[in-house]
Amino acid sequence: MVIDDTGGVRGGQAHGSSDRIGAFPHEKGCGPAERHATIFHALGIRGDETLTDDLGRPIALTEGKPLPLF
Numbered sequence: 001m002v003i004d005d006t007g008g009v010r011g012g013q014a015h016g017s018s019d020r021i022g023a024f025p026h027e028k029g030c031g032p033a034e035r036h037a038t039i040f041h042a043l044g045i046r047g048d049e050t051l052t053d054d055l056g057r058p059i060a061l062t063e064g065k066p067l068p069l070f
Helices: 032-042
Strands: 025-027 050-052 058-060
Touching: none
Parallel strands: none
Antiparallel strands: 050 058
16 A cells, blocks of 8 residues: 555645745745645645635635646
8 A cells, every 4th residue: 555645745846936045935925824735735635615604604715826746
């Protein structure tokens, strides 16, 4: 039996690039919302799901879009 421990993410890839000293994104930067959406996608959780707070108000699970790593 083979167990896939990658969550469906292809290995050996890079997303975007950094500036010449590696301090800031140069191309295809992403933030926490995109990282969260990517993790939820890998876990099979739809990113457009909502949670409900104690007052019954809907809260978006994430505002980001999954990174193209799959």
